[in-house]
Amino acid sequence: MATDDEYLYPLSQFRKRIAYANAFGTDFVVPVGTGVFLHKNSDFIHTLKKNELNQSFSMLVGVFTTENLYTDGYHTSSKTKNIIDDENSQDELLxxxxxxxxxxWTKKVFDVRKTLPSIPSPKSVISGIIRPLFNGNQMEERLRSxxxxxxxxxxxxxxxxxxxxxIVAxxxxxxxxxLNKGxxxxxxxxALEIINNVLEIQD
Known part of the structure; x- marks a missing residue:
């Protein structure tokens, strides 16, 4: 469905597209690769928005945007076609x-590990690299999917x-x-993001 312009075109008409996902193996139902549609063979560039990462809100560990390459019609832009042709076009998920x-898109990735029961892995204990939180500012600004x-x-x-x-409390x-108050x-x-978007439209 998500490969057809019959679906993609209406989705492209929204002013903004935002996706939320849980990171680090905390979501059995919708893992991060599904939630923000990442693929192990995709080179599609994601740009890190470091200015949107706030230390006071440590659960938000990554905010990324992708470039809009979709034309205003029932077809895919030539740029996107070139990207798909460069990849394995027979791979439906890719x-x-x-x-x-x-x-x-704007993709937001959250770390809810501190709110869930957990035990350190033996490898982490031995190496002494246990870090309860992830610092997105350590990443490069442009990363592939x-x-x-x-x-x-x-x-x-x-x-x-x-x-x-x-993630939905x-x-x-x-x-x-x-159980889910975290x-x-x-x-x-x-909620704040929705309100800000509504105010932007009114302006």
Whole structure:
């Protein structure tokens, strides 16, 4: 579906496209590669927006944008076609990843490990490199899709992968409200982002 212009064209008509995902193996249902459609063989460039990373909100570990290469019509731009031709066009997931990226996105990656039960991996204990938080400012400003997948797919601890409910602060009852309260800052961030976007449209 996401490789067809019948789907891509309506999606391209939104003023902004924003995707959220959990990093470091914390989301069993929608891992980071699925959430922000990264692919192990994709060279599509993602630009790191370091100015949007705030130390006071350490759960947000990466903000990336992709260039909008999609033309205003039911076809893919020549630039995107060239990218797809350079890759393995027979790989449907790779094709989907590139075509979605070509619409122009803001992708936000979150680290919810501190809110989930976890134990350090033996390798991390031995090497002494356990870091509970990830500093996105350490990354290069331009990375390929496959680089981001490699960076954000694994962590340095064994985490119970319940981030899928955590990232949306699922609160369908008192038990879930307490269990997933660690995700409330992410939902507050999303609410503020929506309000700011609405105000931009009104201006």
């Amino acid at each position: 094709n989907m990843s590139i075509r979605l990226d070509s619409l122009g 496959k680089d981001l997948l490699d960076i954000f797919s694994t962590g340095n601890s064994l985490v119970f992968p319940a981030g899928h409910n955590m 699922l609160s369908k009852n008192n038990f879930h409200s307490v 995700g409330r800052p992410i939902m507050d961030h999303l």
